[in-house]
Amino acid sequence: MKRRWLKMLKVYFKELLELTRDKKTLIFTILLPTLIMPIILLGFTTLSVKIAQKANVETLKFAIVGGDYFPELKEVLTNNESLKFSLVDVDKSESVNELINDSEIRFALVISENIRKDIDDGLSGEIEFRYNDSAATSALIYKRVNDAIDSLKVAELNKRYKSIGLTQEQGEAFSKPIKLVRKSTADKRESLGEKFGALLPYILILVGLSGAMYPAIDLGVGEKERGTLETLLLTPVPRFQLVFAKFAVIFTTSFLSVFLSLISFALVTTIFGPMFVNSMGAEASKSAGEVLETLSTVSITDVFLMFSMLVPVAAIFASALLSVSIYARTFKEAQNYMSPIMIVVFLPLILSILPGVKLDWVWASVPITNVSLAIKEIFKGTIDMDMLFVIFASTTLIAGLLLALCNWWFQREQVLFRN
Known part of the structure; x- marks a missing residue:
């Protein structure tokens, strides 16, 4: 054996x-x-870190259609050089999609002519964010733009709060009477x-x-x-x-x-x-x-x-x-x-x-x-x-x-x- x-x-x-x-x-x-x-x-x-870092420091070319209806948006995006946005002049909104798909610009903001009236009436002023979501960094581009216009959103909110006699803290609480705070028990x-x-x-x-x-x-x-x-x-x-x-x-x-x-x-x-x-x-x-x-x-x-x-x-x-x-x-x-x-x-x-x-x-x-x-x-x-x-x-x-x-x-x- x-x-x-x-x-x-x-x-x-x-x-x-x-x-x-x-x-x-x-x-x-x-x-x-x-x-x-x-x-x-x-x-x-x-x-992944290199791609994210490159996307965050890249100068993004963009276009605004209907910028005269809401000039504050253009000022916020172009007056601060640290945001790294470069404005490209575009006349018609129809040509924007082609420019995005040809990588001439990374995104476009299309503003409605009624935006100021909607904001003054207490409604949401809509800005159309056009981009190519098949791009690998599209989510990062949207985040950069959204973060850049946060100051504009806060300014408009403060105007509303003051018009009804509320402080900023009270106004935020007024818009969210109940706030669910997440707290995980997992380590x-x-x-x-x-x-x-x-x-x-x-x-x-x-x-x-x-x-x-x-x-x-x-x-x-x-x-x-x-x-x-x-x-x-x-x-x-x-x-x-x-x-x-x-x-x-x-x-x-x-x-x-x-x-x-x-x-x-x-x-x-x-x-x-x-x-x-x-x-x-x-x-x-x-x-x-x-x-x-x-x-x-x-x-x-x-x-x-x-x-x-x-x-x-x-x-x-x-x-x-x-x-x-x-x-x-x-x-x-x-x-x-x-x-x-x-x-x-x-x-x-x-x-x-x-x-x-x-x-x-x-x-x-x-x-x-x-x-x-x-x-x-x-x-x-x-x-x-x-x-x-x-x-x-x-x-x-x-x-x-x-x-x-x-x-x-x-x-x-x-x-x-x-x-």
Whole structure:
């Protein structure tokens, strides 16, 4: 018995050594998982901050149609150079849309001839804000314009308050007799986890899938195409041990991918993150620093719990992908089977990020979705440990059943030699 297991270990290390010689395997199991977290957390954050900063300092060309009806608007936008607005003369409102779509101007303000009368009568004076909402920074442009004319809104409101003998404070209270003040009971980590916690399991599970995919294809149908499967079957090693050795190799690569991703996540939040924050501008570094400070509250225990949830998931991927690879006739056929498998994995992941989907005893029974929700709750710091054990046990059971199916699959000659 001991010799048999030693032979199985030899098969395991032989398959693992062959995989390390494949560049694709090294890229998808080591390089990609190690870099994906820094790229997402630091790279994308840097890019979004740069885009926002550029949009906030860009001089925006705009046009006003009907400016004579409300000259105060033009004064507010053009007299203050710090607002960075540049007025372009336009005669007709019909040409405004074309100028916006051709990027000659970024937005236009079309003023009704009745605006002054409406304001004096206590009504709302409407100003039409025309812009191209397909532009990436359209929301930032609207915010800049809206903030710029706030002083104009306040001035008109104060006139109304004085006309009825109210102070500004009384006037604001008069327009809002009941004000609902929001006060969250969640701490910063829980709040951040609810907003961004779904992204972490999404990345980790897909990294685990990609880390198992290419080794599975190589160890299954790859053996067929190389003509080494027959030789392997003639070795004095029971078939179930051959299956387990191949499964262990694929599980190792998937396991390693997830492990490296979590390590890079920890390094980003503790070491590289603060260095990155210091290189930002004052305003951007303040908000990014708060996020990283919150992320730093994720303890080693939390990281271990996330990792423990992903271990049986890696086993599920290893068993399922090896079964598919054994069944396929060619490398190309195996690749074609991978797309449906990815869709099957994507669907429960999408379910876990839908609004209203919370970790309860119903969702805890849905594979992949339960692990994704559990990691999100761990990230938030609100995980129920009893439910965690149930999810781990059920996911491990599914992985065991799939491994048994893979072993049964490997025993059938009509599957191994479909050619």
